[in-house]
Amino acid sequence: MQNEAREITLTVKADYVSAYKSGYPLLSKESILDWEKVEQEGSILTLVDTKNKFVAKAYYGIQNKGYGWILSLDKEEKIDTAYFSKKITDAIAYREDFFSDVTTTAFRVFNGEGDGIGGLTIDYFDGYYLVTWYSLGIYKLRNKILEALQKSVSFKGIYQKKRFNTKGQYLDDADDFLFGSKAPEPLIVKENGVNFAIYLDDGAMVGVFLDQRDVRRTIRDKYAKNKTFLNTFSYTGAFSVFAALGGATKTTSVDLAKRSLAKTQEQFRINAVDVEAQEIIVEDVFHYFKYALRKKFLFDIVVLDPPSFARSKKHTFSASKDYVKLLKEAIGITKKGGIIVASTNAANFDMMRFSDFISKAFKELKGKYKVEERFSLPKDFRVHEKFKEGNYLKVVFIRKIS
Ligand code: SAH
Secondary structure, three states, rough: OOOOOOOOEEEEEHHHHHHHHHOOOEHHHEEEEEHOOOOOOEEEEEEEEOOEEEEEEEEEOOOOOOOOEEEEOOOOOOOHHHHHHHHHHHHHOOOHHOOOOOOOEEHHHHHHHHHOOOOOEEEEEEEEEEEEEEOOHHHHHHHHHHHHHHHHOOOOEEEEEOOEEEOOOOOOOOOOOOEEOOOOOOOEEEEEEEEEEEEEOOOOOOOHHHHHHHHHHHHHHHOOEEEEEEEOOEEEEEHHHHHHHHHOEEEEEEEEOOOOHHHEEEEHOOOOOOOOHOOEEEEHHHHHHHHHOOOOOOEEEEOOOOOOOOOOOOOOOEEHHHHHHHHHHHOOOOEEEEEEEEEEEOOOOHHHHHHHHHHHHHHOOOOOEEEEEEEOEEEEOOOOOOOOHHEEEEEEEEEEOO
């Protein structure tokens, strides 16, 4: 086959052997002695120690995280269609309760290393499967993976997204439809009884971030009733829709992207929420904070869900550097007794450091707070037990006391 790369033997440095043997899944650049032996991404690697004894099988694929992922600790394992079928079937069995829940028809069915193959995710949208490739290496293995997926599930259609960079260019603009029949545009899926409009073939993002499911439900069921709700970095307004359905008196959604206006209106409409009663603002969040402070606006609930890194005309925002500042802005326009939902998907700091940011922000404003609850990834975003840093999501419900 044209995409087939040959198997290559590489040597693991002595210090790293025990980590791989005990299940650590990420192949790091530093751990291998003889990278010069491998050229093509997608090559299957047999890793051995310096005495030439088997350690693991892996594939070579460059991501910002590392140089590839371990696939098996079994010397006899063949990385063929049957191998991928087994992984996919196991992943589907783990999510049995999701498949049988008629109120939620969108969820993750395969979560990278958490399901045994780093660099690959598969999401389910009411019968349609979306495969995302995170490196050229895993993309080169696509024939076997897609064959395995087609054999393992009954599907209406299969789509793909390429989330890697070749020669400085993302390939996301390519046609994302692969097999079966095309999904309607939009495809309406459900999450805890709420509708979402999904576009499987319209750029890098499909309209919803599935990892926030439990947070959205919590906002709707426990916090929103009779409250004013500010949703910053609102994208398609998913948090606002849940707040409105939970009985919020009014939602305000703020996002810089022009497309967010029509997308948010659409999400309200397909849930029979009166769009006219909601506010949707296309603006830089930092600009909006200044305006809200000047107007002395105070909200019962403020959601902060910034990208880990973003560059706008006036600001560069990096979650690890600027979250304290963002929190301080939010605290200034939150009522006493109100709630700030602070969220981040930044993988370069953990829940402990995120908690430190919260503490620092309140301290600098001489305020008091109480943490009501915390969330990380939901069950379908399965985390590898030897790779906890794969649990990138951190959400804290903070009550402002003073
Ligand atoms: N909270 C959303 C997801 C946010 S994605 C949800 O749950 O669906 C991040 C969003 O931040 C993007 O839509 C992007 O357009 C927006 N964004 C990035 N920088 C911004 C800024 N300075 N002001 C307002 N929006 C910004």
